[in-house]
Amino acid sequence: MEERFLASLRRLNTAIAILIGVVLFACAALVIVDIVLRRLGASLGGTDEISGYVMAIATSWGMAYTLLELGHVRIDLLRAKLAQRSRVLMDLLSLAVLAGTVTLVAWKAWPVVARSLANGSTANTPLETPLALVQLPWFAGWVWFALMSWATLVVAAMMVLKGGFGRAEATIGAFGEVESATAEATGAPK
Numbered sequence: 001m002e003e004r005f006l007a008s009l010r011r012l013n014t015a016i017a018i019l020i021g022v023v024l025f026a027c028a029a030l031v032i033v034d035i036v037l038r039r040l041g042a043s044l045g046g047t048d049e050i051s052g053y054v055m056a057i058a059t060s061w062g063m064a065y066t067l068l069e070l071g072h073v074r075i076d077l078l079r080a081k082l083a084q085r086s087r088v089l090m091d092l093l094s095l096a097v098l099a100g101t102v103t104l105v106a107w108k109a110w111p112v113v114a115r116s117l118a119n120g121s122t123a124n125t126p127l128e129t130p131l132a133l134v135q136l137p138w139f140a141g142w143v144w145f146a147l148m149s150w151a152t153l154v155v156a157a158m159m160v161l162k163g164g165f166g167r168a169e170a171t172i173g174a175f176g177e178v179e180s181a182t183a184e185a186t187g188a189p190k
Contacts, residue, residue, distance in 0.1 A: 002155045002164075006171060009151060010068050016144075017065040020058045027054040046127040053134045060141025063102075064148035072098075074174040088165045091172045092156060099149035106142040113139045 027050065034047040066072055074094065079087050115121065116131040123129040152172060159168040 002159055002171075003167070006068070006152070006155055009148065013065040013068050013148065016061055020061050023054060024058055027051050046125070049123065049125050049127055049129065053129070057134070057137045057141060060138050061144060063141070063145040067098075067145070067148055067152060070173070076174045079174060084165050084169060087173065088156075088160060088168050091169065091174065092153070092160065095149065095153045095156065095172050099146065099153050102142065102146040102149050106139065106146045109135075109139045109142050 030044070031047045031051055034044045037043050079090055082090065113132065113135040116135050121131045123131060156168045156172045159165075159171065
């Protein structure tokens with residue numbers, strides 16, 4: 001059951017990652033058009049501002065995808081020397097700290113968004129971008145990352161409580177270069 005739930009979350013986050021990729025591609029195309037226009041003596045203007053906004057939004061939404069794909073960087077020097085049960089407990093601890101930290105980031109981001117909404121704030125740039133248009137999707141990405149962190153933590157904890165240390169490690173573990181190379185050589189999943 002836990003694996004099906006995580007598979008659903010992975011599919012959803014993969015769809016979000018593809019959408020974010022399309023947005024990044026469109027942003028890159030906009031920058032390229034602006035560069036070409038500059039060579040011709042014209043410019044769209046504001047592409048640096050727009051690309052900054054797109055990067056902030058893409059980062060906040062991309063974090064949940066990276067979490068579920070085990071792509072976050074961890075220093076696993078100590079972890080690699082521990083038994084499976086200890087590794088899984090360390091993984092649970094690190095995921096709990098991550099979930100708490102991301103929740104705090106989302107919590108502290110809301111007043112920024114609320115202030116922009118209340119004041120009708122705009123960027124101090126020639127585009128005068130309404131900041132809420134940028135901050136709302138950025139904030140939503142942090143909330144989504146927090147929700148995915150907590151959901152993954154709960155699922156992994158359920159696996160551990162059922163004695164599925166191997167399943168939990170496959171769900172939230174960190175796999176070093178040696179383990180990845182071994183898995184590739186044997187054809188086993190990473």
